[in-house]
Amino acid sequence: xxxxxxxxxxxxxxxxxxxxxxxxxxxxxxxxxxxxxxxxxxxxxxxxxxxxxxxxxxxxxxxxxxxxxxxxxxxxxxxxxxxxxxxxxxxxxxxxxxxxxxxxxxxxxxxxxxxxxxxxxxxxxxxxxxxxxxxxxxxxxxxxxxxxxxxxxxxxxxxxxxxxxxxxxxxxxxxxxxxxxxxxxxxxxxxxxx
Numbered sequence: 720x721x722x723x724x725x726x727x728x729x730x731x732x733x734x735x736x737x738x739x740x741x742x743x744x745x746x747x748x749x750x751x752x753x754x755x756x757x758x759x760x761x762x763x764x765x766x767x768x769x770x771x772x773x774x775x776x777x778x779x780x781x782x783x784x785x786x787x788x789x790x791x792x793x794x795x796x797x798x799x800x801x802x803x804x805x806x807x808x809x810x811x812x813x814x815x816x817x818x819x820x821x822x823x824x825x826x827x828x829x830x831x832x833x834x835x836x837x838x839x840x841x842x843x844x845x846x847x848x849x850x851x852x853x854x855x856x857x858x859x860x861x862x863x864x865x866x867x868x869x870x871x872x873x874x875x876x877x878x879x880x881x882x883x884x885x886x887x888x889x890x891x892x893x894x895x896x897x898x899x900x901x902x903x904x905x906x907x908x909x910x911x912x913x
Contacts, residue, residue, distance in 0.1 A: 723747030734786070735759045739768050746775030751782055757810070758789035769793065769815075777802035784808040788833070791815055801825040812836050812854070821845040830872075835879040846870060854879065 723744025731748070734757035741756075756770060770790035782803050792814040800809070801820055808831040811819075816837050822829060823845040833854040834840060843855060843863045850870050855863065857878040867873060 720744050726750065729753070731755070740771040741773050741776070743773045743775050745773055746778035748779065749781065751779050753784045754779070754782060755784075755786040756790060757786045758791075758813075760789065760813075769796070772796055772799050776800075779803060781805055786810040787814070789813040794818055794820070804828070807831065809833070816840050818842070819844040823847045835877075848872065851875065853877070856880070 720742045721744065722742055723746065726747060727750060728748050729750050730753040731751060732753075732755045734755045738756065745751075758770075769792060770787065776799055780803075782805055785800070785803065785806055785808070787800075788810045789812070792811065794816055797811065797814075797816055798820050800806075800811075801822060802825070804825060804827070806826050806829055809826070809829060810831075810833040812833045813836040814834075816834070817839050818841055819834065819837075821844050822832075824847075827847045828849055829847050830849055830851040832846065832850060832852070835854050835856060837856065840856065840859070843859045843866070846853070846869075848870060849872060851872050852875040853870075853873060854877045857880045860878040863876075863878075867876065
């Protein structure tokens, strides 16, 4: 609980630990710029627990980089992150989101977003115009590609296939792979915008 006494702390890396709840005193870390609580794929009992974010999490007003990958966060916990308006980099891969909240209005400075391996995610959230790098699952690609022109600073998009062997072909694709469909859709758009 006395973590909040470290009021000059700027970086905190507590990933791959057994920590599943942050103390409320973390809200006192007004100079914290980087926070990583990422859980590795082999952390014991990972699937049974979800990281508990403190009520005062929004007090981290200087936070620039946040890594909560593998923390089993759900939709309501993602909504709590929308108050971290100074974020530039956000890694939320390997979480349990179904409908990730639109982040365009709240996280207006966000440059990097990783939401890969969020296998329950139904659609890509609306992104801020500041986004430069996006990492997302390929099953969202067909929906996403048509919208990419809306993000003028976007210079890297990675569509990851978390189960390539199981999803290399879709039923309605007539034998073409998902990557073939993505490439076809991308090339069918106006090449002046590429």
